[in-house]
Amino acid sequence: MSAVTDVDPEFRSEMTVELVRSAARDSDVLFAARVSTLGEQTLDDAGSDADLEKRDRGLINYLMRDRHGSPFEHNSMTFYVQAPIFVFREFMRHRIASYNEESGRYRELKPVFYVPDATRNLIQVGKPGAYDFLPGTPEQHAAVEQAVHEQSLAAYAAYQRMLEAGVAREVARIVLPLNLYSSMYVTMNARSLMNFLSLRTKHPEAAVPSFPQREIELVAEAMETHWATQMPHTHAAFTKNGRVAP
Amino acid sequence: MSAVTDVDPEFRSEMTVELVRSAARDSDVLFAARVSTLGEQTLDDAGSDADLEKRDRGLINYLMRDRHGSPFEHNSMTFYVQAPIFVFREFMRHRIASYNEESGRYRELKPVFYVPDATRNLIQVGKPGAYDFLPGTPEQHAAVEQAVHEQSLAAYAAYQRMLEAGVAREVARIVLPLNLYSSMYVTMNARSLMNFLSLRTKHPEAAVPSFPQREIELVAEAMETHWATQMPHTHAAFTKNGRVAP
Amino acid sequence: MSAVTDVDPEFRSEMTVELVRSAARDSDVLFAARVSTLGEQTLDDAGSDADLEKRDRGLINYLMRDRHGSPFEHNSMTFYVQAPIFVFREFMRHRIASYNEESGRYRELKPVFYVPDATRNLIQVGKPGAYDFLPGTPEQHAAVEQAVHEQSLAAYAAYQRMLEAGVAREVARIVLPLNLYSSMYVTMNARSLMNFLSLRTKHPEAAVPSFPQREIELVAEAMETHWATQMPHTHAAFTKNGRVAP
Amino acid sequence: MSAVTDVDPEFRSEMTVELVRSAARDSDVLFAARVSTLGEQTLDDAGSDADLEKRDRGLINYLMRDRHGSPFEHNSMTFYVQAPIFVFREFMRHRIASYNEESGRYRELKPVFYVPDATRNLIQVGKPGAYDFLPGTPEQHAAVEQAVHEQSLAAYAAYQRMLEAGVAREVARIVLPLNLYSSMYVTMNARSLMNFLSLRTKHPEAAVPSFPQREIELVAEAMETHWATQMPHTHAAFTKNGRVAP
Ligand SMILES: Cc1cc2nc3c(=O)[nH]c(=O)nc-3n(C[C@H](O)[C@H](O)[C@H](O)COP(=O)(O)OP(=O)(O)OC[C@H]3O[C@@H](n4cnc5c(N)ncnc54)[C@H](O)[C@@H]3O)c2cc1C
Ligand SMILES: Cc1cc2nc3c(=O)[nH]c(=O)nc-3n(C[C@H](O)[C@H](O)[C@H](O)COP(=O)(O)OP(=O)(O)OC[C@H]3O[C@@H](n4cnc5c(N)ncnc54)[C@H](O)[C@@H]3O)c2cc1C
Numbered sequence: 001m002s003a004v005t006d007v008d009p010e011f012r013s014e015m016t017v018e019l020v021r022s023a024a025r026d027s028d029v030l031f032a033a034r035v036s037t038l039g040e041q042t043l044d045d046a047g048s049d050a051d052l053e054k055r056d057r058g059l060i061n062y063l064m065r066d067r068h069g070s071p072f073e074h075n076s077m078t079f080y081v082q083a084p085i086f087v088f089r090e091f092m093r094h095r096i097a098s099y100n101e102e103s104g105r106y107r108e109l110k111p112v113f114y115v116p117d118a119t120r121n122l123i124q125v126g127k128p129g130a131y132d133f134l135p136g137t138p139e140q141h142a143a144v145e146q147a148v149h150e151q152s153l154a155a156y157a158a159y160q161r162m163l164e165a166g167v168a169r170e171v172a173r174i175v176l177p178l179n180l181y182s183s184m185y186v187t188m189n190a191r192s193l194m195n196f197l198s199l200r201t202k203h204p205e206a207a208v209p210s211f212p213q214r215e216i217e218l219v220a221e222a223m224e225t226h227w228a229t230q231m232p233h234t235h236a237a238f239t240k241n242g243r244v245a246p
Numbered sequence: 247m248s249a250v251t252d253v254d255p256e257f258r259s260e261m262t263v264e265l266v267r268s269a270a271r272d273s274d275v276l277f278a279a280r281v282s283t284l285g286e287q288t289l290d291d292a293g294s295d296a297d298l299e300k301r302d303r304g305l306i307n308y309l310m311r312d313r314h315g316s317p318f319e320h321n322s323m324t325f326y327v328q329a330p331i332f333v334f335r336e337f338m339r340h341r342i343a344s345y346n347e348e349s350g351r352y353r354e355l356k357p358v359f360y361v362p363d364a365t366r367n368l369i370q371v372g373k374p375g376a377y378d379f380l381p382g383t384p385e386q387h388a389a390v391e392q393a394v395h396e397q398s399l400a401a402y403a404a405y406q407r408m409l410e411a412g413v414a415r416e417v418a419r420i421v422l423p424l425n426l427y428s429s430m431y432v433t434m435n436a437r438s439l440m441n442f443l444s445l446r447t448k449h450p451e452a453a454v455p456s457f458p459q460r461e462i463e464l465v466a467e468a469m470e471t472h473w474a475t476q477m478p479h480t481h482a483a484f485t486k487n488g489r490v491a492p
Numbered sequence: 493m494s495a496v497t498d499v500d501p502e503f504r505s506e507m508t509v510e511l512v513r514s515a516a517r518d519s520d521v522l523f524a525a526r527v528s529t530l531g532e533q534t535l536d537d538a539g540s541d542a543d544l545e546k547r548d549r550g551l552i553n554y555l556m557r558d559r560h561g562s563p564f565e566h567n568s569m570t571f572y573v574q575a576p577i578f579v580f581r582e583f584m585r586h587r588i589a590s591y592n593e594e595s596g597r598y599r600e601l602k603p604v605f606y607v608p609d610a611t612r613n614l615i616q617v618g619k620p621g622a623y624d625f626l627p628g629t630p631e632q633h634a635a636v637e638q639a640v641h642e643q644s645l646a647a648y649a650a651y652q653r654m655l656e657a658g659v660a661r662e663v664a665r666i667v668l669p670l671n672l673y674s675s676m677y678v679t680m681n682a683r684s685l686m687n688f689l690s691l692r693t694k695h696p697e698a699a700v701p702s703f704p705q706r707e708i709e710l711v712a713e714a715m716e717t718h719w720a721t722q723m724p725h726t727h728a729a730f731t732k733n734g735r736v737a738p
Numbered sequence: 739m740s741a742v743t744d745v746d747p748e749f750r751s752e753m754t755v756e757l758v759r760s761a762a763r764d765s766d767v768l769f770a771a772r773v774s775t776l777g778e779q780t781l782d783d784a785g786s787d788a789d790l791e792k793r794d795r796g797l798i799n800y801l802m803r804d805r806h807g808s809p810f811e812h813n814s815m816t817f818y819v820q821a822p823i824f825v826f827r828e829f830m831r832h833r834i835a836s837y838n839e840e841s842g843r844y845r846e847l848k849p850v851f852y853v854p855d856a857t858r859n860l861i862q863v864g865k866p867g868a869y870d871f872l873p874g875t876p877e878q879h880a881a882v883e884q885a886v887h888e889q890s891l892a893a894y895a896a897y898q899r900m901l902e903a904g905v906a907r908e909v910a911r912i913v914l915p916l917n918l919y920s921s922m923y924v925t926m927n928a929r930s931l932m933n934f935l936s937l938r939t940k941h942p943e944a945a946v947p948s949f950p951q952r953e954i955e956l957v958a959e960a961m962e963t964h965w966a967t968q969m970p971h972t973h974a975a976f977t978k979n980g981r982v983a984p
């Protein structure tokens with residue numbers, strides 16, 4: 001029944017993040033915020049995408065600084081993400097978001113595996129909750145690379161053998177490792193995205209430090225780059241105000 | 247400080263519902279659902295807005311019927327709504343949504359009041375939780391109209407007098423009645439909207455009956471009309487499957 | 493059909509807040525946080541309510557400071573609240589909570605009305621978003637008191653007349669003013685409550701200022717007092733760390 | 739730095755589900771529901787745990803049938819769960835819940851692995867979205883058992899070797915398979931739990947069929963058993979009304 005794949009295993013070190021749908025503009029923040037004071041008079045602006053004036057930017061900055069968060073919710077971005085399962089495990093803990101991920105029950109999973117590249121720090125120092133990471137030695141890099149390759153290939157071969165023996169996909173996949181890539185669509189608004197970014201990036205301007213795993217940070221950074229093109233003034237205000245979600 | 251308004255009081259019976267931002271298409275449901283079985287192959291479709299084929303409509307119908315709700319979340323609609331406060335009180339109980347409303351603290355409220363028109367049934371019959379409403383007599387309509395007019399005008403005059411006396415808006419407004427119109431922006435995705443519609447409309451094809459107050463139903467009906475133009479096949483599947491949110 | 497009430501109208505200035513159900517202890521934070529590092533070994537502690545040691549308090553403080561919020565969610569408090577409708581309107585915007593309120597559709601509402609007392613500041617100064625309030629003059633207090641009494645009584649009389657004429661409760665109630673008391677049960681966890689308190693109290697130790705309406709602040713203060721008895725160390729850490737919800 | 743474990747690997751087939759904190763009674767539903775019609779008069783009942791009378795059970799049944807869901811939210815249960823990672827991946831997609839899980843970044847993970855036992859059906863038949871599962875042959879069971887044992891042990895040995903070489907835990911763990919056990923605390927209210935049960939159990943009385951993976955169903959069944967002891971009448975009404983969350 002289940003066609004066994006013939007694809008060559010692939011090892012990757014980067015994350016894929018595409019912005020596939022976006023309805024998110026700085027001006028969306030403005031009409032939402034101004035309804036407080038202007039009521040029905042905001043309606044004309046709600047559709048427009050005028051260049052932001054100084055007082056518009058000032059309003060966004062004020063909302064961010066004083067944590068008036070709701071005006072940042074009337075927008076929506078859908079990202080397509082490819083990342084290893086251990087990243088998705090961390091990602092999907094963010095509940096103010098919508099997810100759809102490929103299924104190990106409904107499809108045969110492709111042999112695409114994450115392997116840390118040479119830039120990935122391997123040595124953990126410091127105390128729990130505030131670990132720092134230093135470069136690994138060449139020997140450590142070699143050890144990781146070898147272990148990752150060997151385990152990934154062996155696990156995938158075992159997966160294939162079980163499928164060939166007629167075992168259900170949902171059972172066979174349990175031997176696959178956490179570095180297997182998966183793919184998903186995730187939809188968030190800017191307020192929720194800022195919460196995600198505040199926790200999943202480590203940034204010099206962050207008022208509250210966070211110590212995310214580097215791989216989810218790669219995803220977060222790519223999302224942030226996309227978001228900054230959609231809502232540049234909101235993004236600037238976020239960073240200016242300590243990268244705390246309002 | 248607070249400029250006292252000079253606007254003539256207005257009495258209205260209808261609700262205002264405009265769709266000011268929409269990023270919601272039937273095809274958004276499809277790419278999200280198909281990532282389960284197709285993974286990365288869905289990406290090309292994610293941007294397109296092709297006409298739906300029969301099997302696409304079949305997929306939407308299946309998701310609706312078997313309550314796979316998450317694919318209905320990757321979309322977003324922002325409505326601008328004007329309705330009396332007693333409607334907003336009911337509306338804002340729906341938590342899976344984003345709101346911004348004009349503020350009685352930050353602005354002087356306008357004298358626009360709701361009054362039931364001749365089509366509004368006035369007599370409640372039946373048992374709690376399943377009330378039905380029958381037409382009122384001409385005397386009842388006259389009584390309601392008179393009471394609503396008198397109280398609205400008297401309350402607004404009292405509000406104005408307090409403002410003139412230098413009392414803060416947030417204090418003065420406490421005498422205003424529940425039929426005062428307010429305005430807001432509300433953003434929802436289709437899954438949450440379906441939950442709203444299932445509870446706030448009374449519909450012959452509903453598998454589970456609901457008995458909403460007529461005034462919020464007017465708002466819900468207008469929202470449904472807008473939504474049906476954005477996602478016609480999803481809307482059709484919703485009604486076909488008993489109007490239960492997936 | 494609808495028995496018309498005979499109760500004398502009542503004017504009140506205070507809020508009622510009772511803690512009717514509570515399953516919230518500082519130790520709940522600890523077992524949840526420690527599962528990260530200790531896994532199955534936390535289970536024994538999960539049921540106990542031991543006195544907190546210094547390192548326990550240190551852990552709570554660290555979680556609060558560095559915004560590890562999820563361990564503050566494994567607890568639950570249900571409050572019974574009586575407050576005027578304009579307070580409930582603000583309260584129910586907090587979506588991470590559960591509500592049940594008495595219904596103006598299902599019952600005849602009692603004539604209990606809020607009137608600001610002599611301690612309620614009446615004059616608003618400063619700029620939008622950061623208003624301050626100063627004491628009103630005796631004349632202003634008299635004006636408010638008179639307006640509130642007159643409008644409340646007149647509105648309630650109109651409500652009663654419509655009920656007597658056989659008009660449905662849900663229609664008749666629309667003339668009632670925003671200072672009518674309502675009652676509800678609200679259930680929150682400590683993380684959500686901290687977000688509520690950070691926005692609905694004005695506090696010298698708050699890192700981010702908020703300018704809530706005094707009446708909802710009265711409710712928030714009473715809730716905070718209850719909460720502090722249940723989770724004293726968590727409460728202390730909240731205030732120590734600038735009263736920002738983690 | 740990282741003490742390398744000396745524990746013997748363990749293979750298990752069952753899930754651990756303990757109810758560690760519970761504040762959930764049928765009577766909690768009643769006080770919340772009755773505030774609609776009785777307002778302040780419910781307060782006395784809110785604390786009591788009286789035996790439910792017939793009309794109490796009728797009320798619960800009515801709320802369930804007509805999907806008045808909010809009264810089922812004023813309660814809270816915390817479960818401690820041990821299950822393999824592939825189960826947690828499915829579990830944590832349920833967003834209306836609170837989670838804390840042990841961390842592969844902060845601790846060294848224990849070698850405890852899931853292996854399907856003889857009762858686990860292995861052959862998937864039927865069409866996508868409604869798969870059924872039939873018993874595997876002895877050969878298939880042997881194949882699964884062997885693959886699971888081999889891969890688990892090999893992966894764990896590789897993990898240990900990387901740790902010994904000084905590689906950070908968060909990197910070394912990426913080779914571990916999805917059948918590794920993890921542990922967590924999860925807190926839910928009854929409404930959210932019913933949604934979980936409706937999707938994660940397959941039940942003859944379910945009005946809408948669901949086809950969960952057997953392993954998460956084992957967890958769901960254990961949770962349901964605990965819940966039924968806490969809120970027997972609510973549980974009965976849930977099943978009687980087609981196991982659809984209200
Ligand atoms: C048999 C089965 C197969 C599945 N297959 C897949 C799959 O292939 N791929 C995949 O990605 N997932 C899959 N899932 C997971 C599924 O899509 C849901 O994510 C999961 O079941 C959680 O359900 P939920 O959203 O109802 O629960 P919760 O997240 O706990 O939400 C509870 C309720 O709250 C409301 N809600 C919460 N947040 C939102 C929001 N942002 N917008 C609108 N409403 C909201 C909804 O009414 C929802 O029912 C599968 C689930 C099952 C049971
Ligand atoms: C002083 C003051 C003035 C205000 N003035 C106005 C006004 O003029 N007009 C007006 O409309 N409102 C006004 N509000 C209300 C305000 O906008 C919020 O709706 C309210 O304070 C609830 O806050 P919250 O969203 O943080 O809480 P909750 O709804 O309880 O949410 C808690 C947290 O969950 C997250 N969250 C929940 N849902 C979402 C979501 N859908 N998207 C992203 N994140 C989410 C956020 O992190 C949020 O902080 C005012 C509030 C205050 C305190």
Ligand SMILES: Cc1cc2nc3c(=O)[nH]c(=O)nc-3n(C[C@H](O)[C@H](O)[C@H](O)COP(=O)(O)OP(=O)(O)OC[C@H]3O[C@@H](n4cnc5c(N)ncnc54)[C@H](O)[C@@H]3O)c2cc1C
Pocket residue numbers: 339340341342343438441445446456457458459588589590591592593594595598774775806807808809811834927929930933984
């Ligand atoms: C006819 C009618 C009569 C009503 N009468 C009353 C009344 O007398 N008193 C009263 O107080 N209210 C009353 N309500 C309001 C009702 O109780 C709900 O608050 C409201 O309809 C919002 O519905 P919701 O919770 O499904 O929507 P949302 O808040 O938008 O939630 C959507 C879905 O998300 C899930 N969800 C979100 N948050 C939670 C959570 N914290 N826990 C569990 N699940 C969650 C649920 O699956 C829910 O269906 C009435 C509503 C109707 C339609």
Ligand SMILES: Cc1cc2nc3c(=O)[nH]c(=O)nc-3n(C[C@H](O)[C@H](O)[C@H](O)COP(=O)(O)OP(=O)(O)OC[C@H]3O[C@@H](n4cnc5c(N)ncnc54)[C@H](O)[C@@H]3O)c2cc1C
Pocket residue numbers: 093094095096097192195199200210211212213528529560561562563565588681683684687738834835836837838839840841844
């Ligand atoms: C560096 C780091 C280390 C971590 N380590 C661990 C670990 O060891 N173990 C572990 O289990 N997790 C760990 N996490 C995950 C963390 O506990 C959160 O689950 C995750 O970061 C999602 O954050 P959130 O709850 O703010 O986001 P969301 O779930 O998206 O919520 C957004 C906001 O909504 C509000 N909110 C939503 N739902 C609720 C609710 N039910 N109650 C109260 N408020 C709510 C909160 O204000 C929240 O900030 C770690 C995260 C980071 C960044």
